[in-house]
Amino acid sequence: MDQADSSGMLEHLDKNFFSLDMEFVMKMEILKNENVKRTYEMQVVKKDEKMRLDILRPSIERDRRVLNDGDNMWMYLPRSSKLIKIPYKQAFLGGDASNRDILRISLVEDYEVIGDVENVDGELLLKLKAKDLKTAYNQVNFYLDKKTKYPIKQEMLSLSGKVIKTIEYVEYIEFDQGYFPSRVTILDQLRKDSKTIFTYTDLSKGTDKTDAFFTTASLSK
Amino acid sequence: MSAQAKFSYRIINENVFAYNVISENSLVNPDNLLQLNELEIVNRFFPVGTFKKNKIRLQAEPKIFLNPLDETLEFAINELYLQYGISDKLYVTFGKKRINWGTANVWNPSNPFLQKDPFRIDNRLEGIVLTDLEYIGANFTLNAIFSPAERLNRSTFAFKVSSEIKSLSYSFSYAFLGDEKQQFGMDFSLGADNLTFYGEGVFRNFSNSRLIDSEGLPEIIGIQNGFKDMNAEFVVGTMLNVLPRTILITEYRYRSDFNTSESIENFKSFLPASLASYDPISMGQHSFFGQISYMDAYSKYNLSTNIFYDLTTNQLLCSPGLVYNGDDFKLEINPFIYDNSLSIYDFQGRVIFSFFL
Numbered sequence: 127m128d129q130a131d132s133s134g135m136l137e138h139l140d141k142n143f144f145s146l147d148m149e150f151v152m153k154m155e156i157l158k159n160e161n162v163k164r165t166y167e168m169q170v171v172k173k174d175e176k177m178r179l180d181i182l183r184p185s186i187e188r189d190r191r192v193l194n195d196g197d198n199m200w201m202y203l204p205r206s207s208k209l210i211k212i213p214y215k216q217a218f219l220g221g222d223a224s225n226r227d228i229l230r231i232s233l234v235e236d237y238e239v240i241g242d243v244e245n246v247d248g249e250l251l252l253k254l255k256a257k258d259l260k261t262a263y264n265q266v267n268f269y270l271d272k273k274t275k276y277p278i279k280q281e282m283l284s285l286s287g288k289v290i291k292t293i294e295y296v297e298y299i300e301f302d303q304g305y306f307p308s309r310v311t312i313l314d315q316l317r318k319d320s321k322t323i324f325t326y327t328d329l330s331k332g333t334d335k336t337d338a339f340f341t342t343a344s345l346s347k
Numbered sequence: 348m349s350a351q352a353k354f355s356y357r358i359i360n361e362n363v364f365a366y367n368v369i370s371e372n373s374l375v376n377p378d379n380l381l382q383l384n385e386l387e388i389v390n391r392f393f394p395v396g397t398f399k400k401n402k403i404r405l406q407a408e409p410k411i412f413l414n415p416l417d418e419t420l421e422f423a424i425n426e427l428y429l430q431y432g433i434s435d436k437l438y439v440t441f442g443k444k445r446i447n448w449g450t451a452n453v454w455n456p457s458n459p460f461l462q463k464d465p466f467r468i469d470n471r472l473e474g475i476v477l478t479d480l481e482y483i484g485a486n487f488t489l490n491a492i493f494s495p496a497e498r499l500n501r502s503t504f505a506f507k508v509s510s511e512i513k514s515l516s517y518s519f520s521y522a523f524l525g526d527e528k529q530q531f532g533m534d535f536s537l538g539a540d541n542l543t544f545y546g547e548g549v550f551r552n553f554s555n556s557r558l559i560d561s562e563g564l565p566e567i568i569g570i571q572n573g574f575k576d577m578n579a580e581f582v583v584g585t586m587l588n589v590l591p592r593t594i595l596i597t598e599y600r601y602r603s604d605f606n607t608s609e610s611i612e613n614f615k616s617f618l619p620a621s622l623a624s625y626d627p628i629s630m631g632q633h634s635f636f637g638q639i640s641y642m643d644a645y646s647k648y649n650l651s652t653n654i655f656y657d658l659t660t661n662q663l664l665c666s667p668g669l670v671y672n673g674d675d676f677k678l679e680i681n682p683f684i685y686d687n688s689l690s691i692y693d694f695q696g697r698v699i700f701s702f703f704l
Contacts, residue, residue, distance in 0.1 A: 156645050163645040165674075184674035185703040188357065197513050198538050205471060207447040210586075211516070211538040211545075217591040220646035224591065259540075320644060338435045342516070343481065343488040343509070347404070347430070347438065 132239040135252055138275060139268065140233040142304065147173050147332050151182075153325040156221045166219060173333050176340035177229050187219075191345045194229040202345035209342055215262055222291065222314040222322040226262040236261045249278060263290070276305060289315050302331045352400040359393040359471075360702040368694040374618050375625055376691045383691065389415055393425065393471055402432035408471070426474045440479040445472055446492065448507060448520060450536045450545040453636045454600045456580040457532035457547040459505055459522035460494065465628055465636070465655070466666075466683075486510060501525035514538045527570050528553040541588040548581030550574070554604040557624040563617035565624070568604065578604040584636075592644070598636040606631045611660050615689075627691060631659025647672050662687045677701045 149171050156164040167183040175196040181187045189204040192212070199212045214226040237254035244251040250270040256263065263282035270277055280293040297309035306329060312322045338344055365387040369379050376383065392411040397404065408426040413419075428442030449455035453465045460477075464470045475494050482489040487510040494503040502525055509518035520532040534547030554568040556578075571577050584598035606614065611630060614621050624630070635658065640651035649670040656663050663686040671678040683695040 158645070164647065185357065186672055186675055186677060188703075195511075197511065198516065207445045209447070210452075211536050211543045213538070213541050213543065213586075213588045215540050215591065216588050216594075217644070220592065220642055220644050222644075317644070336435045337485065338483045341483050341488065343483045347432075 132241070132243045132252055135243060135250075135270070135275065136233060136237070136239050136254065139252075139270075139277065143277065143307070144233045145172075145175075148329060149333050149335075150329040151327045152179070153327070154219070154221060155323045155325075156219075157321050157323065159319050164220070171333050171335050171339070173335060173337075173340060175235075176337075178335075178340055178345075179228075192225075192229065193340060193342065193345060195340055195342065199225050199229055200342050200345065202342075204346075207346060209345060222312045222317070222320055224262050227291075227312070237266060240265075245272075248272060250275070274305070277307070291315060299326075299329070301329050352398070354396070354398045356394065356396040358702070358704045359395065360704075361389075361391040361393070362700045363387070363389040363391070364698045364700075365389075366696040367692050370685070370690055370693045372688060373691050374615055374688050375622065377619070380619055381691070387415055389413065404430040404432075406430075410471070410473070423473065425471055428474075436483045438479075438481045438483075440477070440481070443474045443476050444479070445474040446477070446479075448518075448532075448534070449547045450534045451547050451582040451584055451598060452586070452596055452638075453584075453598050454582045454634070455547065456549045456582060456600075457520055457534050459503065459520075459524055459530055459532075460492075466681075496525055524553075543586040544584075545586070546581065546583040548579065550577040550579055552577050554578050556602070556604045556606075558604075558606060558610050559613040559617055559621045559624060561613055563613070563620060565621075578602075580604075589639075593639065593641045596636070596638040596640075600629075600634040600636075602632055602634075606659055608659055625689075627662075627685075628655045628664060629657040629660070629662055630689070631657045631662075633658040660687070660689060662689055664690075675703050677703070 152168050152170050154166040155162050165184065166181060166187065169180045169182060171178050177194045179192040181190045191202040193200045199214060200209055201212045202209050212225055215224050218225050218228045236257060238257055240253045240255045246269070250272055252268040252270060254266040254268065256265065264285045265283040265287070267281040267283065268277055269279040276298065277295045279295065281289045282291040284290050292313045292315060294311045294313070295307045296311055297307070298305040299308040306326070308326050310324045314320050367383060367385050367387070369376065369383055369385070390413045393408055395408045397406045406426055406428055410423045410425045412421055414421045424443055426444050428440050428444040430438055430440045432438050446458065446460045448458040453463065455463060460475045461472055463472070477492050477494045480491045487508055490507045492505045496502045503522060505520065505522035507518050507520040509516065515535060515537050517535040518533065522530045524530060530549050530551045532547065532549040536543060536545040552571045556568070558566040560566050580602045582598055582600045584596065587595045589595050614624055614630070635656045637654045638651055640649055642649045651668045653666040653668065654664070665684045666681055668679065668681045679699040681697045683692070683697070685692055685694070
């Protein structure tokens with residue numbers, strides 16, 4: 127495949143998986159040695175370049191809200207009614223994913239393809255390079271199903287080329303005349319005993335939330 | 348389109364246990380003049396209820412607590428307000444509500460209504476009675492708040508406009524606080540990958556200080572009419588993500604109308620008569636706060652060290668802390684170590700056990 131194909135594949139991934147306007151419930155389980163140490167459940171709404179998460183569970187974190195308004199990431203703390211700006215590279219709720227991993231809206235915004243799509247062990251390998259240093263990882267390798275072009279695995283590499291995180295797309299469910307990942311695992315390669323599992327339910331395409339819903343002022347509403 | 352009515356509630360129970368080592372050499376509290384106890388126990392309940400239907404939100408947060416002095420059950424209202432969304436951009440709120448203006452973590456000079464408890468930022472403060480009109484525009488947010496008093500000229504009117512340019516968010520505010528008291532404020536927050544730089548400041552035509560003059564009397568600082576004679580207070584700070592789970596927070600506060608090294612001597616000379624001017628953390632013009640905190644990979648343990656230092660009065664307070672977060676409970680352990688002749692305590696130990704149902 128040539129460069130044009132690989133660019134088209136990035137756009138396909140972005141359009142169908144990452145930058146889709148949608149609503150869903152996301153369960154996040156943080157595990158150590160296969161034992162669940164912490165579980166969060168949150169309502170997620172994505173629209174254009176914006177994304178908002180409202181934590182539903184556990185009780186101690188209920189009503190905490192996280193917003194990517196396109197330029198910044200914010201966290202609203204309901205107990206103190208305080209709004210704080212959160213750094214991109216901070217661990218999201220302590221898990222293996224960074225804030226940027228969870229609140230990323232667009233692949234195309236952050237990455238560009240390098241080289242052609244390669245065939246590796248019956249899977250397609252799409253290599254992406256960060257457009258700037260603001261992005262959490264210097265390089266991302268996507269392994270895609272040869273037939274469906276759905277992602278199977280994603281490797282995140284540091285500046286030195288070392289794999290620091292792996293995302294595995296474990297299960298898919300039917301969604302909007304196609305399929306969408308319903309279970310995703312993030313493995314921190316630096317902490318082998320730890321992983322974070324995301325389960326997506328109640329998926330719906332599009333959202334009727336207005337732009338005002340994605341403003342810092344609306345987080346306390 | 349009619350939405351389904353939604354009622355949610357949560358009950359929060361806080362149990363505070365404090366152990367105090369009262370300083371024997373304190374200038375402020377010689378021979379335990381204030382009759383402070385070594386042990387203090389406070390129990391607080393916050394049953395929080397929220398009702399939402401269509402564009403209406405009704406929220407109530409009473410506070411029920413056992414008065415530690417006479418052991419009677421007391422009742423207060425922290426929040427009780429009705430919010431109505433006139434449209435998705437325009438909201439009006441009536442009732443008693445917490446207002447949280449400003450970007451700083453420990454000190455919030457630009458908030459004309461409430462000041463945080465620096466000992467416990469997460470505290471549930473008592474709101475103020477107000478009417479708040481809020482417009483959320485595409486590029487800015489506008490708040491207009493009226494907080495009534497017994498007479499109109501003692502009531503508070505406050506306005507704030509907030510906006511953002513890329514990673515810089517900022518706001519400007521004005522407050523008329525009754526009796527000709529006025530405050531002009533601004534705040535900002537600049538975000539980067541691993542760093543947030545923030546600040547807020549005000550110019551006031553009045554003073555919140557209670558300085559002691561050379562005669563031992565509280566100085567009367569009148570309302571200033573000229574802009575150049577106004578009192579300034581500002582805070583600048585950074586929140587640095589040292590490692591993914593380790594955060595360093597530093598804050599500096601300047602208050603033009605507070606104690607200099609000369610005026611603090613007046614305060615000391617006329618103790619205990621000047622006790623009303625006492626602040627256990629910082630009484631001078633220059634205050635520093637530093638915190639380094641580490642959270643484990645499961646957001647369960649949070650270890651931190653907090654330091655307050657006043658350059659003018661040499662007040663130093665060090666408070667390491669451990670917080671354990673369960674799914675529906677929280678345990679906070681905080682020792683407070685003081686080092687100054689103005690301190691009331693040499694040491695305080697505090698344990699807070701909270702349930703969230």
